[in-house]
Every structure is written in C-alpha cells, then in structure tokens.
Amino acid sequence: DTAVSQTPKYLVTQMGNDKSIKCEQNLGHDTMYWYKQDSKKFLKIMFSYNNKELIINETVPNRFSPKSPDKAHLNLHINSLELGDSAVYFCASSQTGISYGYTFGSGTRLTVV
C-alpha cells in the first residue's frame, strides 16, 4: 500500500485550463502539505492543512485553491493555468510534533503548454 499517493503522476495541459491534483495518505497523519519544485529544483511549501484546517498559506496566487475534505485527503485545484505553473507538485503528510515523520508522495509533473 502506498503511504501518500497522488494522482495524476503526469499532467500536460494548455494555458488557461483548470486542473486538479489529488492526494491521499493512509498513515493516520493529521497534517498534509503541498510543495512545489520548480525547474531550478527548489522545493517550497505552498499550503499546509492540519485536521482539515488551513494553517500555512505561503505567497501563492489565489488561482491555487487547496481543499481538504478530511484529514486523509488534500486536493489542489488550479484555475487559469499559466506557463510558470509548470513544475513538480509534491504532496506530503506528517504528524503534529514529529518533524522527522514527513512522508512525500511521488509527485505530479505538471506541464503547461
């Protein structure tokens, strides 16, 4: 069983489209995250949810909207996709108070053309 699973693995879409990425974890963690890794390989946090509540919202365009229906799921919806949104998006989860317990999903490679 995959601990943190993301779908889709690859996503190629045109500028201006709206797309969603889904993430699910079966580790019983209470916190989930979205990270973005750009072409220069920098990994930066975008959002964090703890028990369905948004706790970290970095400077991310409001075209990006996370949704957490329950603590095992965190989805990312992106409106009006732009070329600069092309990146690898990683979902991760952890348990509050245990920083070393991060588990990352395998990533979604988004290409906007």
Added chain:
Amino acid sequence: RKEVEQDPGPFNVPEGATVAFNCTYSNSASQSFFWYRQDCRKEPKLLMSVYSSGNEDGRFTAQLNRASQYISLLIRDSKLSDSATYLCVVVKGGGTSYGKLTFGQGTILTVHP
C-alpha cells in the same frame, strides 16, 4: 539572503571517496534540522536528522553547529548508489511555522566507478 543555502555542486567523486557537504541557515529560531536525499525524478526521502552532538548512521555523519548556523553531512566510502541530490532542511519551531520544511536548493553528488 536565502533561508537555507547549499553549494549546488555538482560533486563528482570516485567510489570509495569521502565527500562533505555544507549548509548554512539564516534563521536562528530554527529548531530541527535534517538531510534529505532526492533521486532523479523521485520524491525527497529523509536521510537523517541532525543534532548538535553529531550523529552517525553507517557511512553517513551529520553535524550541527548552532553558533555558526551551519550543518554538515559527511559520506565515507562513497558508493555508486549514493549518487543523488542531497537536500539540507530546516524547521522553525512554534506557531504556524511548525512542521514547515524549508529546503536548500540541494547539492548534486555523482559517484563514478
């Protein structure tokens, strides 16, 4: 100044070599420190935590110097399988920052026969 800075390399070393990576962080409130490893087109995975007292895991030794805000990773007897990007990671404590991983840009290591 970036919050976490690493020499991006690349480091090209022969099998059996000893190689050291360094990392500096700017926020003195940082409380937890890690080295992650990321293979090409894969997700980051925790390699080891870093403590002031230093810690060792087989061929890997990590060290933290809080006064200098400096973290190091030493790899002895390098193997071909050690080829990867090594990410220095810092976590600030307290408030809504808790659990947020701040990544360096990574140091690329290639071990050749």
